[in-house]
Amino acid sequence: MKINNQNTSPLYAQIAQELRLNIQTEKWQEGDRIPTEMELCEIYHVSRITIRKAIDELVKENLLYRERAKGTFVRKMTQEEDEHFTIVKGFTQELQERGKLAKTIYVEVERSHADKRLAKFLNIRIGEEILILKRIRGDEKSVFAYFVTYVAYNQVYSLNAKDYYSSFYAYLKKLGIVVNQEREYIEAVSPNRAIQKRLKIKESQPVLKRVRFTSQVSQNFYEYTECFYIGSKYRYYLDFS
Structure with a gap:
């Protein structure tokens, strides 16, 4: 997937938006493990640092959470x-x-x-x-x-x-x-x-x-x-x- 180079937003912010939409549209559903950082690097053709910053944004928004040695998952909404x-x-x-x-x-x-x-x-x-x-x-x-x-x-x-x-x-x-x-x-x-x-x-x-x-x-x-x-x-x- 290509990033819009004419977009003035930082690359990590553009990718964060794409990942966010995957959650919003339920392409990634609650509890799903998302692709690994390396897999996302290959998808978006960017560095691991950029991917990590994008994921960090969604972790801050409580949309994603990380589990050590297991991966990153879509957070389930509590009651x-x-x-x-x-x-x-x-x-x-x-x-x-x-x-x-x-x-x-x-x-x-x-x-x-x-x-x-x-x-x-x-x-x-x-x-x-x-x-x-x-x-x-x-x-x-x-x-x-x-x-x-x-x-x-x-x-x-x-x-x-x-x-x-x-x-x-x-x-x-x-x-x-x-x-x-x-x-x-x-x-x-x-x-x-x-x-x-x-x-x-x-x-x-x-x-x-x-x-x-x-x-x-x-x-x-x-x-x-x-x-x-x-x-x-x-x-x-x-x-x-």
Whole structure:
């Protein structure tokens, strides 16, 4: 597998993202032993030091753990952690808790078909219909976020953009869908032309990319969202309480 040389992120960070996705998409499932460091060196054509740094990142995130003389394994989620994922906060709730009013400036709704990557994320077959929701968002003072959300298409979903200006999770709740599992990761990226246009920023302006996977397995609902935030206007807070 080749690494994107045009990506400004360090090699170990790019590889960490690939390994993280293997866990997020359950290519590597809980309890699985991942390939050895030497095997990963051959896959990514990088040094062992680079691979070790990538694995270290996921160990810090509690996604992987090492067992001496046995290898590196995908960490199993404890019951306590599983309960933690039952509360999924959307953009609207996140800003409300910080005393701000979430605003959606623009919404675009599109029906399309899943490619191999999206089919894996959404637990559907390649070519099945999907709903793509593109939203430009911010607070009462400024615009600083661009969201692209993908879900498997269902006839109960509205195709009217006006129905998606408020909280997406509140909209889902009206349909009887309450997501109860979430995984996400964050990385710094350079904005492509689409992001530059949506957020009215320059190529040199740093962007925070937040990738979110949510689900309600009992209802066979899966969501994949890419969120792009203007780095100078947004801070991401972690609550460990």
